[in-house]
Amino acid sequence: MIDLRSDTVTKPSPQMREVIARAEVGDDVYGEDPTVLALEAESAGLLGKEAAMFIPSGTMGNLSALLTHCERGSEIILGDKAHIFLNEVGGAAALGGIQPHILPNQKDGTIKLDEIRRVVRFDDIHHPPTRLIALENTQNMCGGVPLTAEYTRSVAKIAREKKLKLHLDGARIFNAAAALDVDPAGLVEAVDSVMFCLSKGLGAPVGSVLCGEREFIARARKTRKMLGGGMRQAGVIAAAGLYALRENLPLLKEDHRRARELAQRLEGIPGISLVDPEPATNMVYFELDSNLELGPDQLKQELREKGILIGFEGDRLVRLVTHLWIRDEDIRVVSSVFRELLT
Ligand code: TLP
Numbered sequence: 001m002i003d004l005r006s007d008t009v010t011k012p013s014p015q016m017r018e019v020i021a022r023a024e025v026g027d028d029v030y031g032e033d034p035t036v037l038a039l040e041a042e043s044a045g046l047l048g049k050e051a052a053m054f055i056p057s058g059t060m061g062n063l064s065a066l067l068t069h070c071e072r073g074s075e076i077i078l079g080d081k082a083h084i085f086l087n088e089v090g091g092a093a094a095l096g097g098i099q100p101h102i103l104p105n106q107k108d109g110t111i112k113l114d115e116i117r118r119v120v121r122f123d124d125i126h127h128p129p130t131r132l133i134a135l136e137n138t139q140n141m142c143g144g145v146p147l148t149a150e151y152t153r154s155v156a157k158i159a160r161e162k163k164l165k166l167h168l169d170g171a172r173i174f175n176a177a178a179a180l181d182v183d184p185a186g187l188v189e190a191v192d193s194v195m196f197c198l199s200k201g202l203g204a205p206v207g208s209v210l211c212g213e214r215e216f217i218a219r220a221r222k223t224r225k226m227l228g229g230g231m232r233q234a235g236v237i238a239a240a241g242l243y244a245l246r247e248n249l250p251l252l253k254e255d256h257r258r259a260r261e262l263a264q265r266l267e268g269i270p271g272i273s274l275v276d277p278e279p280a281t282n283m284v285y286f287e288l289d290s291n292l293e294l295g296p297d298q299l300k301q302e303l304r305e306k307g308i309l310i311g312f313e314g315d316r317l318v319r320l321v322t323h324l325w326i327r328d329e330d331i332r333v334v335s336s337v338f339r340e341l342l343t
Helices: 014-022 034-047 058-069 091-096 113-119 149-161 173-180 184-188 214-226 235-266 296-305 328-342
Strands: 051-055 075-079 099-103 130-136 165-169 193-197 208-212 272-274 283-288 317-321
Touching (some): 034 184, 051 214, 058 091, 130 149, 173 193, 208 214, 235 272
Parallel strands (some): 165 193
Antiparallel strands (some): 283 317
């Protein structure tokens, strides 16, 4: 199968499995797993933060951050295309009593600065207090677009002025750094907390990391424990994470090159309108024209029969994601199957 539904589908390679088998372990709730400690130290170092905490998933990482930054009845400002808003089962509201205040994400993944400034609550007996702004880099639903360090700094400036915290859902922050050709630490320098995922383009089977100041991470550890995310001999999965950071991180640029090539090959096929003909990272989004003979479900089925899996992010909005297990040859196969089915 050529599985383009997400970069989450990557399976551990034989070399990664070997590292997993050899991992030294201990009880991480006691802070005694040497491999987890090594992963946390290496992650904090890569992102220029004081401390880091290993967590089972990106969703739990974002939720741990939100619950640590915000009290019940407070408000968080975020984009209407944010994963935290769209795809985390309303966890912040359901479990933290945190009210989302959404603002439109622009095509480039940003939220307008004057809009952010406008919606920060002033002190009034009727208002929930604003506590946090959250950004996403890369911005998945805007096409996997990277946000620049400059934009993030501008949002951080507002946060400082208004005495708010800034959290970054950096599930794919290393994709952003690779696309912009910058040091990842520079991209997150201005944020108070950042979560990144090991289980996406980096190819580890499980795991994410939350980074921030030492004091913040110490509090987040309590939150993680409350959510049931305290793990025991987690070194077996942390070892895969360390391998992913050391060996797979440099390969992200290849995924980006393949996504660009896929977009080029799909451009011009009748019925396909690319959101961005030159995607910056590993995601190719396109709309299927409504007058196509082949409906979305039928197309999905026909592709499946030919060994290709695709994802839908809306009725007719298709997302194809390149990752470690997608080869150059697959790009050629996928584009010619699309051409054959749609012409
Ligand atoms: N995204 C998944 C789906 O949930 C949509 C995907 O296939 O892209 N932040 C961002 C920006 C994400 O894209 C995701 C996963 C998460 C957080 C959550 O990570 P997990 O799946 O580890 O909880």
